[in-house]
Amino acid sequence: MRKVSAILLMITISITLLASVKLKFYCLAWQPGAVDQVFDIVDEWNESNPDVQVEIVWGTWETSDQYLLTNFGAGTAPDIFHTDAEKFREFGLMGFVEPLNKFIDNEILKDIPNDAWRDCMDEKGNIFGIPWCRESQVIFYNRKLFRELGIDLPSDRIVTWDQLVEIATQIVQKTNGKTWGLLAPLMERFHWTLIEQNGGKVLQTDEKGHWKVEIDDKAREAIDYYLSLITKHKVMPSDVISIDYTSLMQGFLNETYAMVVFGCWNRRLLSESASKNFEWGLMWIKKGENMTNAADPQGIGISKASKYKKEAFEFIRFFTNTKNSADISYKDWLFPMRNSALQDSRFSEPKYDWNYAYELLKYAKNVKPPMPGFYTFEWKILAPTLEKVILGKLSTQDAYKEIEVKGNALLKQLGLR
Numbered sequence: 001m002r003k004v005s006a007i008l009l010m011i012t013i014s015i016t017l018l019a020s021v022k023l024k025f026y027c028l029a030w031q032p033g034a035v036d037q038v039f040d041i042v043d044e045w046n047e048s049n050p051d052v053q054v055e056i057v058w059g060t061w062e063t064s065d066q067y068l069l070t071n072f073g074a075g076t077a078p079d080i081f082h083t084d085a086e087k088f089r090e091f092g093l094m095g096f097v098e099p100l101n102k103f104i105d106n107e108i109l110k111d112i113p114n115d116a117w118r119d120c121m122d123e124k125g126n127i128f129g130i131p132w133c134r135e136s137q138v139i140f141y142n143r144k145l146f147r148e149l150g151i152d153l154p155s156d157r158i159v160t161w162d163q164l165v166e167i168a169t170q171i172v173q174k175t176n177g178k179t180w181g182l183l184a185p186l187m188e189r190f191h192w193t194l195i196e197q198n199g200g201k202v203l204q205t206d207e208k209g210h211w212k213v214e215i216d217d218k219a220r221e222a223i224d225y226y227l228s229l230i231t232k233h234k235v236m237p238s239d240v241i242s243i244d245y246t247s248l249m250q251g252f253l254n255e256t257y258a259m260v261v262f263g264c265w266n267r268r269l270l271s272e273s274a275s276k277n278f279e280w281g282l283m284w285i286k287k288g289e290n291m292t293n294a295a296d297p298q299g300i301g302i303s304k305a306s307k308y309k310k311e312a313f314e315f316i317r318f319f320t321n322t323k324n325s326a327d328i329s330y331k332d333w334l335f336p337m338r339n340s341a342l343q344d345s346r347f348s349e350p351k352y353d354w355n356y357a358y359e360l361l362k363y364a365k366n367v368k369p370p371m372p373g374f375y376t377f378e379w380k381i382l383a384p385t386l387e388k389v390i391l392g393k394l395s396t397q398d399a400y401k402e403i404e405v406k407g408n409a410l411l412k413q414l415g416l417r
Helices: 006-018 032-048 064-074 085-093 106-111 114-120 143-149 161-174 190-197 217-231 245-253 264-273 309-319 322-331 351-363 374-390 396-413
Strands: 021-028 052-059 080-084 130-134 137-142 158-160 203-205 211-213 259-263 280-286 298-302
Touching (some): 021 064, 032 309, 064 080, 137 264, 143 161, 158 161, 161 259, 161 280, 211 396, 245 264, 264 280, 264 351
Parallel strands (some): 021 080
Antiparallel strands (some): 080 298, 137 280, 203 211
16 A cells, blocks of 8 residues: 655655656556555656656546547647557557657567567557556356356366357256346457457458458357357347446346456456355356457557657656566556566466466457457447347348448548558
8 A cells, every 4th residue: 555654745746846857657547456556666766766757647448548539639648658558559550659669678578478569569560559467358157156056167167159058048047037147248349259269350451451341251150159148048138238347247246147258357346345155266268279368458658749758668667577567467456468577476376266367368369350440340330230139120141241331431431441
């Protein structure tokens, strides 16, 4: 916990006022422990670097895009900012982010997995952000309910697509419809995980490098499977469309849902909010031997408009070093991107299933296609069209046609075709 005496606070304020370089750091807040850890690390930096002072500007995930784009456009963007890793590539292509190639040394490059750089890099090799932390996507399940219903999982707790349907069906039947088998909200992009596990493609590039919406058979099979959980097997409710985080977790805790798909960071809330009688665990799904799960990586970068790019990167280097990456990630119930930080024994301890989530990291990747404008396509075209199928307003075949036609029209508007 952050403990600063009044005297030290006055000294810190005085140093900040006198500093020759003042950097604003836009950081997205979530887990309380991680917020405290960020405060501590920034305090440590400021005490050791009186000439380069960092001021935290806290933001939220829900409003971060709007905040950054507004300030980028107005020329008032923070010097350093934190957001989803793939946003750096998009913001970089828009000219808002500084390429970091000239600052990054081999120690940083080699300590972060090669595929992690993809999200922050354009086709020319410009690196716009430092991949910093990630998660493993998991299925939370009600262990006590499974035991009471006589449902056994494989020793590794990884089930096939068919087995997941069987388990979810048993739950609905044995509880007389009181408990849904599964909830995988659209916001969690479980459908993209399934597409990746099945080797499918929705967004593709042609021979000229232009993007197009073309849903291949494997992608259709994966989306069909996701939708069938609601429309055919009836083991998942239509709540997937609009459910919010609080309702989702309340539903899991009160046995409205026996399984929920979420990021592993959610273990913190369960460890604090679940009653002593509630037993939860982690499991996962696979197609064949493909156990891909969504990593949803995050990164840190520098605004193009910053006057102090060199100093900003020195702070980033400090903030994302082995120790700090490990400390923040652990408090955020996530995993650091640096291989050296992952060696910290805290990430493989059995308590709260850290070891299980850690093992799934082998199969974690960013399942979102690396297309600029992905989120616009996702929330303006794909998700609303899938909602029509879920609500019985459109057949899957008509939905695929609509996604391709409207999707390609959107990509043309965005200048991607």
